[in-house]
Amino acid sequence: MSVIPWVPSPNNIVKKMLQIAQVGQEDVVCDLGSGDARLLIAAVEEFKAKKGIGYELREYLYQASLREIEKRNLGDKIELHKRNLYEADLTGVSVVTLYLSNEANNLLRPKLERELRYGTRVISLIFKIDNWQTNSLTWGGDVPDFRMPPLYGFAYLYYPIYLYTIPDAFK
Numbered sequence: 228m229s230v231i232p233w234v235p236s237p238n239n240i241v242k243k244m245l246q247i248a249q250v251g252q253e254d255v256v257c258d259l260g261s262g263d264a265r266l267l268i269a270a271v272e273e274f275k276a277k278k279g280i281g282y283e284l285r286e287y288l289y290q291a292s293l294r295e296i297e298k299r300n301l302g303d304k305i306e307l308h309k310r311n312l313y314e315a316d317l318t319g320v321s322v323v324t325l326y327l328s329n330e331a332n333n334l335l336r337p338k339l340e341r342e343l344r345y346g347t348r349v350i351s352l353i354f355k356i357d358n359w360q361t362n363s364l365t366w367g368g369d370v371p372d373f374r375m376p377p378l379y380g381f382a383y384l385y386y387p388i389y390l391y392t393i394p395d396a397f398k
């Protein structure tokens with residue numbers, strides 16, 4: 228499987244993802260491949276989520292995230308694991324966020340189907356989850372400028388955000 232790079236979600240897109248998931252104080256938000264933890268920080272600070280859980284394998288990102296969490300005094304709210312996201316413990320999680328790849332989403336799908344409880348929202352940035360029905364597709368970026376030629380990576384300008392809800396996604 229191809230290695231997934233660290234490409235941080237822009238902060239306005241982070242907010243949009245959390246809004247679409249309707250994150251609130253009852254939620255436990257899990258970012259699989261949490262990068263610099265920006266989504267988890269926004270979830271607990273701005274959206275008042277009960278808890279944020281991150282899985283991040285890259286050492287420098289894991290360490291940078293820990294430092295930022297400590298600086299913001301969020302140690303009791305955000306739990307970070309330097310661990311493979313395919314081994315994540317999803318117990319009690321009510322919102323899962325993904326910014327990975329199509330291939331990774333499809334590899335994750337059986338685990339999500341087995342382990343997520345009813346009512347959980349899954350938000351995936353850019354990449355859809357094949358064979359699942361989406362509740363909504365929102366374009367997070369600016370309105371597409373159709374004068375632009377379709378350059379490599381052009382889809383990133385538009386930031387498609389897919390929302391799935393368990394178990395509607397399986398219908």
Ligand SMILES: C[S@@+](CC[C@H](N)C(=O)[O-])C[C@H]1O[C@@H](n2cnc3c(N)ncnc32)[C@H](O)[C@@H]1O
Pocket residue numbers: 231232233234235236258259260261262263265266282283284285288310311312313325326327
């Ligand atoms: C595209 S970035 C998204 C980062 C963050 N979720 C965000 O939205 O800003 C994907 C992240 O997943 C991490 N990652 C990739 N494969 C992983 C794996 N198997 N286990 C844990 N983290 C992984 C990468 O190191 C990278 O930080």
